[in-house]
Amino acid sequence: MQLSCHAKARVASTTSSKKAVAGNVRAVRPAARPAVGCVAIAQPSSSSQAAKRAGVAHAAVAEKMAGSAFSQFSQPAGKGLGFYTGEDGYMYCDNLRVDDIRQQVPESPFYLYSRERISANIAAYKAALAGLDHIIGYAVKANNNLKIMQHLCGLGSGAVLVSGNELQLAIKAGFDPSKTIFNGNGKLPAELELAVQHGVLINVDSEFDFANIAAAANKVGKTANVLLRINPDVDPQVHPYVSTGLASSKFGIRNSHLQWFLDAIKAEPRVELVGVHSHLGSTITKVNIFRDAANIMCDFIAKINAEGFQLKYLNIGGGLGIDYYHKGDILPTPTDLIDTVRDIVKASGLTLIIEPGRSMVATSSAFVNTVTGVKTNGSKHFIVVDGSMASLIRPSLYDAYQHIELTAPSSAEQKVFDIVGPVCESADFLGKERELNTPNAGDGLVVHDAGAYCMAMASTYNLKMRPAEYWVADGKLAKIRHQETLDDHIKLFDGL
Secondary structure, three states: OOOOHHHHHHHHHHHOOOOOOOOOOOOOOOOOOOOOOOOOOOOOOOHHHHHHHHOOOOHHHHHHHOOOOOOOOOOOOOOOOOEEEOOOOOEEEOOEEHHHHHHHOOOOOEEEEEHHHHHHHHHHHHHHOOOOOEEEEEEHHHOOOHHHHHHHHHOOOEEEEOOHHHHHHHHHHOOOHHHEEEOOOOOOHHHHHHHHHHOOEEEEOOHHHHHHHHHHHHHHOOOEEEEEEEOOOOOOOOOHHHEOOOOOOOOOEOHHHHHHHHHHHHOOOOEEEEEEEOOOEOOEOOOHHHHHHHHHHHHHHHHHHHOOOOOOEEEOOOOEOOOOOOOOOOOOOHHHHHHHHHHHHHHHOOEEEEOOOHHHHHHHEEEEEEEEEEEEEOOEEEEEEOOOOOOOOHHHHHOOOOOEEEOOOOOOOEEEEEEEOOOOOOOOEEEEEEEEEOOOOOOEEEEOOOOOOOHHHOOOHHHOOOOEEEEEEOOEEEEEEOOOOHHHHHHOOOOO
């Protein structure tokens, strides 16, 4: 009798002792030099170009932007990683004071990243996955900044995509196609042809999706390597907008349809079934549900193997949550997540694929704003900043909480404020009912944990142009994305 992978795991767990793994992995800083095939960081542009992009007369400030990187500022007494408050009471990004950075950067608002924080986050996943054959597939939808993608590529990450444009950007960033996964419930024929041409893994989501994949493979004349996206009907207990593994979700296939797909794949010589996939949702803080889903997927694997297939991959998706509230809560780490499925994966003999996005980049960034002013309507107090829902929509869209702080120490009166932007919507807020010292116009204010699903979801509503992005790397500041300008918008209508 052939045991399923979770049955093997139960047997294995009774015959061998488990290794103790620390819950919090202290990452080793990787080398800064990118790997072959991944493009190095671009140099900041000239002062005149910088001033033009900013759309204002900042030539004197922009002059400081010329050269290989921005000037290095004085370090705090205790150097940290990512964003933290120094002993002097100021906000820092790695070794640089955020207020000093604000003086150097001509644009406001802007996104600021710690490259070393990104490196530490992927290192934590690598440590957690030690001893397992695995692929770390970075979810490009979380943040599609090309420089960040190139950095992750250089650290050995693969890429997870949901559009043809993301696929083309991943190719430009240098990702290995064999470690690239194309997801989505509505992949277009042209996108699938591109995916087959480059040899990326493709997740099958529906009957019509399979038909389109087969048609693309036949048109291109290459074999499409596919995984079946399973809908396990597991509740991730998160916001319904980011729950993807319930039976009511638009994603994946149910057990009752499995045989149809197996028969269809057998009948199509240019489609090879190489694995199974599931994705439960996002902001997950109870990692045992990954084990529940993996056990369900093992039942699918047993049925698939019984049909004569030889699978290579078990893809459990991503979705690990982070500490948005900054209250010191102990949340699951990558090690906690992987340990819930380690014995199942080992028993299966398959290569594990994970798809982290938020937990890879969210904590690496803050959205840096300038205070426009403070106002009071009756008993309600507001801090008005130059950032808005156009640049960071998570609070407005999901009623999501992101921690907010001023960038400099203050002894001014503390009040409870709503932090709002200039966009003509009552929903234009970055945070509500936050206790802060009363700022002055021109002060800095940051929205933390803005590296995932923030800039990637930005718009140009009210013609508030998408902001510039910078990161601190090797102790210096560098621009990694230009601010969009009104000229960029007007060019869309040229010749019409």
